[in-house]
Amino acid sequence: METAFILYAAKEIQQAILTNENTLESLDRAIGDGDHYINMKRGANAIIGIEAELAQLSPEAALNKIGLKLLSTIGGASGPLLASFFISMAKQLPNNNNDHAHLKFVHAFAAGVQAIMQRGKADLGEKTMLDVLIPVSNQWLLLAQQNHDVAFICSSLITTAEQGMLATKDLIASKGRAAGLGERAIGHIDPGAKSCQLMITAVCNLILKS
Amino acid sequence: METAFILYAAKEIQQAILTNENTLESLDRAIGDGDHYINMKRGANAIIGIEAELAQLSPEAALNKIGLKLLSTIGGASGPLLASFFISMAKQLPNNNNDHAHLKFVHAFAAGVQAIMQRGKADLGEKTMLDVLIPVSNQWLLLAQQNHDVAFICSSLITTAEQGMLATKDLIASKGRAAGLGERAIGHIDPGAKSCQLMITAVCNLILKS
């Protein structure tokens, strides 16, 4: 993975967030406090704002920088979670030197997801972003180990992310702001799950296009 | 004038106020603070509330009691003005013993209007209740001195009151809450003028009926 790719991906993610203002805002208005879109936008814009600086860095340094920037920009619940994701990903990336590039990246992604689980003390089925991230991480590792081609993996992950996101609809939340809602959370997709699905889809589509 | 008549009149006045809730409230909302109906209602109900007590009194004692009750019940601008009216009327009534009963009452009414002018430091044309009361007082004195019959006088005063009330529409206010409005008061009838017109009309109609 090259830094240039990270920057392309950041741009795609920014677009994915900005074009889904209504969706993200409505979801967080329904079972949260309505700021998830604003938070994600602030984060995405901040990363694009330091694009030139990031371009000078190694991939892991860039990812780490992204994490730190998100940490000091987003706030809320999503801020430290996404920040932990990128910081841990950056830390993991230089390891697993025996793996080929793709697998290294998969492991880094998994480390990022692990960091979110630890920071948020949450797991699958709690109606959070992890309901997208954990299935995607698992599925990706599986497909990569089976040596599927990148295009197949990307298409498959798009589906996994969407299924994970949709699955949050029927759940009661046990973490995050929606945890106070009990049964009333049922019927609403989790905003963080939606934004993660959007970001994953954006990056997968970017790879598919190139 | 007998105390029984005062009590009949009070009932008619109460009805006139209660059936004009929307009108009075809207007028004071437009160029005042919206409470004129509530104030007048509170006053009228308080008088009916002491009906039994009033029935024991002489006409002048009853009028004085009405004034004091209004004074401690209505508040706002209309409270002390209407109170002054009745208290002064009560004071005047026993005088002018040479006049026949009707003229005595006319003079008492005039004294009441004078008291309002003094208390409010206001005169004709300032867009207040006085734009009804002064013309009615003058016209009444004139017709009574000309020995017109009571029915004619009552019909005539109903017209005078209505004209005075309608005339406030084109005026700029120089007294009361609407005085802050300048040109913006034009086009609105003064709420106090309206309630006075309603009360005068109610009493005149009572006499016409009997």
Added chain:
Amino acid sequence: MKKFINKVDDILVESLSGFSTAHADLVSLHLDPAYIERKNKASNKVVIISGGGSGHEPLHAGYIGYGMLDAACPGHVFTSPTPDQMLAAAEATHANQGVLFIVKNYAGDVMNFEMAAEMLAFENATVYTSDDCAVVNSTYTTGRRGVAGTVIVEKCVGSLAETGANLHACKALGDKVNQRISSMGAALTSCTVPAAGRPTFDISDTEIEMGVGIHGEPGRRREVMREADAIITDCVDAILADFQVKNLTLEKNNEALLLINGFGATPLMELYLIYNIAAKLFKQHGINISRSLVGNYTTALDMAGASVTLCLLDDEIKQHWDSPVHTAALRWGC
């Protein structure tokens, strides 16, 4: 209309009961006629009594206590109290030095207090507050309205009375302070008088009422909603123009008190944002804002909006503003 009330007719008594229970160390409540009386008052001082329609809380009962008021007479919502209330309050609190009434300059308040003053058996005087410069004094008006600046008058006069000053001196200070205050406000929404059950005025989502009164009375003009900078600049300009009309030259290094008052439904966050704008503008005019007050001090029920008040200080006013005060709504130095 959604409000925390039981029966509309009971609001006042229930709210006053809550107030006097919550502040039982400071005040006691009397009903029929209604007035709130200060506890622990001096036995020999000018008694300071204010009052007016309810709905402007914490005005006036919230300012009863050491260094400010001795009693307050609450009228029905937005309706001036009646003379029997003032008489009862004066008789209960009288402390051998006469009574000073502080009255906001509205026809109703003026006349009711006037009648009380005429009936009162002992020495008394009245200070009328009239700081609202939205109502331009002209041949057409009986006079300007008293709004948020009333709090400053009550604070300073209350402080002076505490020193044992006589009635004449208290009245003179009140008049002087009032003369040195100008206020100008804007409403974003109407208020709703509980007994009326609907908003006092209609205003669209894109309009504001410049110069609104604290009863929702119409002000100078209806305007299109603009950014805070523009609205507050107009308020500040109106105040500066008013000081000129009053022949009070605001000279370089004049010290002033800046009060940003919320009408009841405007968040503190916005009030501080307004303060930021107003303070900068006054400073640009060379005025030294050396005292500040930001919050809901003279409200109009649930109206969203705010007013800017400037009080030109001198050493005497400053001393009485700074002196200790212990009331429910204003407290410092003790």
Added chain:
Amino acid sequence: MKKFINKVDDILVESLSGFSTAHADLVSLHLDPAYIERKNKASNKVVIISGGGSGHEPLHAGYIGYGMLDAACPGHVFTSPTPDQMLAAAEATHANQGVLFIVKNYAGDVMNFEMAAEMLAFENATVYTSDDCAVVNSTYTTGRRGVAGTVIVEKCVGSLAETGANLHACKALGDKVNQRISSMGAALTSCTVPAAGRPTFDISDTEIEMGVGIHGEPGRRREVMREADAIITDCVDAILADFQVKNLTLEKNNEALLLINGFGATPLMELYLIYNIAAKLFKQHGINISRSLVGNYTTALDMAGASVTLCLLDDEIKQHWDSPVHTAALRWGC
């Protein structure tokens, strides 16, 4: 949306600037990262730092000063601050005795403060406030929310820190006070987050949201609007039930502090009416309300609504509640 703002992105800095200018005797403002720091602090004491999303003013910056907080870290509206703010505030105010963070128990606040605490070079501890009994603790929840009771925790811990107590003692008192507080609120209208530009939730003219959060999060249930007696009875019952769940027996003559907190757009008149109802109900349960606080202390922007908070006192808590405090929003005894 009508608000006194210029550009939505500038609200926070403009409002904070206004706050720090108006209270320049008490605080100073730092930007990038944003924190507000107390002036005149002791050189040797546990430093008390709080923070959270903005929009709850006067929480937290309004409680900086003698006897309460040493610094506050304001996040964007309803969004928790970021760890760099807490680090900068801690480094600026550190006074050789460690740092105590007071954090309202929301996932975002918890995680951001947690990361700051992990990165901080010196001794620190955190008190999480979780007084909102609207969110029933169950297998489904990570925990209850911190709401208006936070003010009581900050007051008491701030008082103890002023005596030179160590970090452990401050943390212990904070946990104890938090444990003895329950709150329950109701919203009549939604709030509007400036950046969103429209109300956070839709609610009709005949509905209320029982147990609403201070960010407009949905509460226990949507209900038909009722009279104040009925709404407040439900709040009081929820609080009493919560005390039972917590195994805190409210015994006869137990002293308690009753706080009626407005969410921002509810007039003081209604808050005192609520106080009147709540105080009577608690008294009927034998609870002795010996301390009271009524006003807008933990708001939710422009939301109309209020919450009832009961804090069970003991001698220690009473002493620290009564001790002198000098902040922008809470002041007594000095």
